[in-house]
Structure formats: structure tokens, C-alpha cells
Amino acid sequence: MELDRPLPNPITPEARPFWDGLREGKLLLPRCQSCGHVFFYPRVLCPRCHARDITWTQASGTGTLHAFEIAYQVFNKAWRVKPPYVLAMVELAEGPRLMSNLVNVEPDPRIIKCEMPVRVVFCKLTDEITLPLFEPAR
Amino acid sequence: MSPVADPRALRNSVCIVGVDESDEIGSLPGKSQLTLHLEAITNAVRDAGLTITDVDGIFTAGQHSPALLGEALGITPRYVDGTTVGGCSFIIEVGHAVAALHHGLCDVAVISHGESGRSGVGVSPRRDTSLSGQFEAPFGFGGAPTLFGMVTTRHMHVYGTTLEQWAQVAVSTRKWAMLNPKALRREPITVADVLNSRPVVYPFNVLNICLVTDAGGAVVLTRADRAKDCAKKPVYVRGMGESTEHVMLTQMKDLTFSEATRIAGEKAFRMAGVAPTDFDHIMLYDAFTSGPPIMLESLGIAKRGDGVHFFADGRSTPGGTQPINTNGGGLSYTHSGMYGIFPIIEATRQLRGECDQRQVPNVKLSLVNGMGGMLSAAGTLVLSNER
Numbered sequence: 001m002e003l004d005r006p007l008p009n010p011i012t013p014e015a016r017p018f019w020d021g022l023r024e025g026k027l028l029l030p031r032c033q034s035c036g037h038v039f040f041y042p043r044v045l046c047p048r049c050h051a052r053d054i055t056w057t058q059a060s061g062t063g064t065l066h067a068f069e070i071a072y073q074v075f076n077k078a079w080r081v082k083p084p085y086v087l088a089m090v091e092l093a094e095g096p097r098l099m100s101n102l103v104n105v106e107p108d109p110r111i112i113k114c115e116m117p118v119r120v121v122f123c124k125l126t127d128e129i130t131l132p133l134f135e136p137a138r
Numbered sequence: 139m140s141p142v143a144d145p146r147a148l149r150n151s152v153c154i155v156g157v158d159e160s161d162e163i164g165s166l167p168g169k170s171q172l173t174l175h176l177e178a179i180t181n182a183v184r185d186a187g188l189t190i191t192d193v194d195g196i197f198t199a200g201q202h203s204p205a206l207l208g209e210a211l212g213i214t215p216r217y218v219d220g221t222t223v224g225g226c227s228f229i230i231e232v233g234h235a236v237a238a239l240h241h242g243l244c245d246v247a248v249i250s251h252g253e254s255g256r257s258g259v260g261v262s263p264r265r266d267t268s269l270s271g272q273f274e275a276p277f278g279f280g281g282a283p284t285l286f287g288m289v290t291t292r293h294m295h296v297y298g299t300t301l302e303q304w305a306q307v308a309v310s311t312r313k314w315a316m317l318n319p320k321a322l323r324r325e326p327i328t329v330a331d332v333l334n335s336r337p338v339v340y341p342f343n344v345l346n347i348c349l350v351t352d353a354g355g356a357v358v359l360t361r362a363d364r365a366k367d368c369a370k371k372p373v374y375v376r377g378m379g380e381s382t383e384h385v386m387l388t389q390m391k392d393l394t395f396s397e398a399t400r401i402a403g404e405k406a407f408r409m410a411g412v413a414p415t416d417f418d419h420i421m422l423y424d425a426f427t428s429g430p431p432i433m434l435e436s437l438g439i440a441k442r443g444d445g446v447h448f449f450a451d452g453r454s455t456p457g458g459t460q461p462i463n464t465n466g467g468g469l470s471y472t473h474s475g476m477y478g479i480f481p482i483i484e485a486t487r488q489l490r491g492e493c494d495q496r497q498v499p500n501v502k503l504s505l506v507n508g509m510g511g512m513l514s515a516a517g518t519l520v521l522s523n524e525r
Contacts, residue, residue, distance in 0.1 A: 005276055005277070005278065006271075006275050006276055007276065008271065008272040008273070008275070008276050009267075009271045009272070009275070010267075010268055010271060010272065011272060012268050012272060015272060040388070041269060041272075041273055041386065041388075066288075066292065066393070067287075067288040067289070067291045067292040067295075067393055068288070068291055069284060069287035069288060069291060069339045069340055069341070070339065070340035071278060071284065071339045071340075072337040072338060072339060072340070073338060073339070074278075075278060075279065075280035075281050075283070075284050075339070076275055076278065076279070076280035078275075079278050079280075081278065085278060087277065087278060087279060087284055087287070087288075087339070088277075089288050089387070089388060089393075096388075097388040097389075098273065098388055099273055099274050099277050099279060099387075099388060100277050101277050101278065109340055109341070113295070114291060114292060114294075114295035115295065125276075131276055131277070133277075
């Protein structure tokens with residue numbers, strides 16, 4: 001089956017638990033054992049206290065739409081989703097932000113608003129890769 | 139405790155003595171990036187009344203290293219800098235050159251830009267994608283418009299900024315481009331034209347986004363004592379500042395305010411002994427219409443949320459009290475990809491009084507501020523034609 005979007009590439013070793021978690025339907029975030037800071041993207045040290053003592057914690061999957069864009073054209077060669085589609089920066093309830101898509105919504109700036117509540121939708125691309133997408137939460 | 143080193147010791151110690159573009163700018167499928175560099179360097183060195191053999195410091199950013207430029211020019215520099223933190227790298231490198239020249243690490247510095255951004259001639263494969271390939275590309279992100287729009291919709295949410303107000307930035311900048319024979323787009327536009335232009339990615343239509351061109355540009359600097367012997371009136375580097383905040387946009391603390399820009403500006407203003415509101419000419423990196431207003435706010439020139447008013451009320455336009463982006467900007471003059479060399483060139487020409495129809499009367503103090511990436515890095519310069 002032809003994929004409608006590029007796979008994450010490369011998957012870096014320090015992000016492997018994030019991708020493994022998604023395959024099992026879990027949104028995992030790096031957490032500093034020393035100061036408790038939850039952050040994203042994964043890296044070997046805590047960007048707040050700089051301790052190198054990182055574990056993983058399961059996120060609630062809820063958050064807010066921090067900012068968004070509506071794409072009217074395709075911006076990367078492997079992209080097959082028909083425009084318009086919504087590019088999203090989500091702020092998770094745990095604090096970190098990540099990039100994603102807002103789905104199950106009209107791609108209309110009169111409907112989509114910053115700070116609207118969203119929740120994760122797991123989108124299986126391959127046996128290996130599941131992406132965290134988001135939809136409006138009531 | 140030893141006394142703290144004070145960058146104010148560098149104030150006015152170094153001058154910009156030569157500036158120019160490549161022989162042509164625009165769509166140049168017959169010229170490689172290296173050629174754009176070499177044309178710009180030879181033109182700027184000639185503008186200074188110097189020769190290539192006088193150059194002993196090479197500064198550049200992007201895909202070509204200073205070593206390659208030295209080799210291609212046939213010189214062996216004794217100081218090189220290839221700081222590459224996005225389009226403002228050249229602005230930051232002016233600061234680095236000031237420090238190097240002041241301390242005698244080199245005597246004549248050239249900062250060079252060459253980019254075949256439109257035609258892709260002599261362009262290497264793209265760089266590191268370990269973060270963007272993993273956390274952005276699978277969601278359809280690709281290229282600056284898909285990222286800078288986030289900054290823009292957030293600003294609209296927090297401050298109530300409107301699409302009409304962003305469009306006014308494009309209109310103001312185009313008015314300047316109409317007065318610059320080197321500008322690529324010179325036909326008049328209105329706010330309605332911007333709002334009705336082709337939608338690319340909300341909140342941007344095509345007229346909210348910079349051009350994509352092939353161009354080179356170069357700047358030559360030397361110490362103030364030597365600048366007196368150069369061909370043109372010297373332009374003093376009175377203040378400089380730089381900073382970086384993030385690379386991945388999700389890491390930016392406040393999408394509506396550039397911390398890197400604030401830090402770069404404060405450093406530059408303090409070194410120069412000026413206030414943010416003292417400038418009679420301003421150049422701001424305009425990859426998108428929302429960039430310049432956010433920079434005005436981050437620099438403390440406008441209150442937060444008020445940057446757009448500079449463009450809406452005519453202050454920024456020809457004849458206005460606060461001229462901004464007088465070359466026509468990345469939006470209408472040229473934007474090869476790393477635009478930062480061009481605002482330095484324009485500020486220098488304004489301070490020399492070389493700008494004919496678009497000349498701002500009595501310019502004494504000019505501000506150059508640029509971003510790298512998505513407000514990720516920042517470089518600020520305070521330039522003056524007086525000591």
C-alpha cells in the first residue's frame with residue numbers, strides 16, 4: 001500500500017522509545033528524574049536542569065492547539081494527503097509542544113482556533129510506525 | 139575580581155568600506171553559487187577602492203566554506219569564520235569581523251553571500267534532518283512557510299492582529315521596491331491584492347512570502363584608521379549583538395516574541411549608546427510579512443502587538459517618519475535564501491547617500507536586524523556615518 005506521507009527518517013536512537021510507545025498506542029514523553037521536567041523532543045540531557053538522568057512517562061494525550069496553519073499545497077515530495085490539511089503545534093497537558101496534524105475537522109480558519117482543546121489520535125502507517133495526530137476534544 | 143570586558147571599547151573602531159551585489163540578481167540559471175560569491179566579492183572590494191590581495195579575513199555562511207572562497211579567490215586568509223545560523227549569519231559576522239579587526243587578527247575582512255536559491259546551480263544536497271525529518275516531515279511540514287505561519291497565527295490569537303495588517307507590510311515594502319531599479323517586483327500592489335493573491339498556507343498568501351531568487355552580496359570592513367584611505371565615505375559599526383534561542387520551532391518560549399532578537403538588540407543598543415527609538419532608518423529581515431512587526435516588538439521599538447501599526451499608518455513608507463526596508467526587502471527586491479547580507483548593503487548605501495529616488499533624507503543612524511531560521515537566531519547592527 002502506498003503511504004500518504006513520509007515516514008519519520010531517520011529514527012534517532014534517543015527517540016526510539018517514543019516511536020516504540022506509539023506502536024503500542026502510548027504517547028511517551030521524556031522526563032527528567034532529577035527535576036521532574038517533562039520535555040520534547042527526546043535528548044540525553046534535561047534542557048532545564050541539565051541532568052543526564054532521563055526516563056519516559058506516558059502522556060495523557062490531551063492538550064491545546066497552540067498554533068496552526070492550513071496548507072493549500074504540498075510542501076514535501078512524499079506527501080499524498082490532498083490539500084487543504086491542517087498543520088498543528090500542540091501543547092500537551094504535560095507541558096511540551098510537538099508538531100502534528102489536526103484531523104477530523106473542517107480546514108477552515110473560522111472554525112479552528114488557537115487554544116482549542118485537542119486529543120491524540122493514533123494513526124498507524126506501517127507495522128513499525130504509528131503517528132500521533134490530534135482531533136478536537138469536546 | 140578583574141574588570142569586566144566591555145564591548146563599548148569596540149564602538150566605531152571598524153567601518154564598512156565596501157558593499158555590492160553580484161553582477162546581476164534575480165533568475166540566473168547560468169551562474170553557480172560560487173560565481174555569485176566571486177562576483178559580489180570583487181564588486182564590493184572595488185567599491186572600497188581595495189584589491190583582492192588586500193583581503194586577509196574571509197567570512198561566509200551557507201554551503202560554501204571560507205576555505206573554498208579563499209581558494210577560489212587565490213588568497214590565503216589569516217582569519218576565517220563560517221558561522222551558519224540561518225539568514226542573519228552575515229549580520230552576526232559583521233560583529234565577529236569587528237572584533238577580529240579591532241584586535242588585529244586581520245586587516246581587511248570580506249563577508250560574502252552567494253546563493254542559487256531559485257535555480258539551484260552548484261547547490262549541495264540538503265543538510266541535517268535528524269530532528270525535522272523525524273518530528274516535522276511526517277506531518278507535512280517542509281520549508282519556512284509551513285513553520286513561520288505558526289508564529290503568525292499565534293500572534294493573531296494573542297494580539298488580535300489581522301490578515302489586513304500583515305498585508306500592509308507587503309504594500310509598504312513594495313512602495314520602496316518601486317523606487318529601487320534592482321528590485322525584482324516593482325508593480326504597485328494594494329492590501330486587496332495581497333488578500334486575493336494565491337493562498338499558500340494560511341495565514342500566508344503568496345504576497346505575504348518573500349521572493350526566491352539567485353543572488354550574491356558582499357561587505358568589506360576595515361579599521362577606522364585605514365577606512366579613511368578607502369574610496370567611499372566610511373560607515374561606522376557603532377553597535378552589534380547576536381543570540382540564538384532555538385532551532386525547532388516547538389522549543390521557542392513565546393511564539394509571538396523573539397528572545398534572541400531582544401538579546402541581540404539590547405547588546406547592540408548598549409554598545410552603541412543609543413535607544414531603540416533613535417533610528418532614522420531601519421532594515422528588518424522580511425522573509426514573511428509578519429517578521430518585521432514582531433522584530434520591532436522584540437527590539438523594544440514597538441509595544442508588544444503594535445508593530446503592525448508602523449506599516450499601517452504610513453510611517454514605514456517613502457516619505458514616512460520611520461522608513462523601513464528601503465530596498466524593497468526580501469518581499470519585493472531579492473531573497474536568495476539567506477537574505478541577511480542585503481539589509482547591510484542597503485543601510486550602508488543609505489548612510490552614504492547613494493540611493494537616488496529612495497534616499498531617506500539626512501540618515502545618520504541605521505538599524506539592521508535579521509533573523510536566522512524561524513526567529514531562531516538574531517543579529518543586530520547599529521550603523522552610522524558619524525563617529
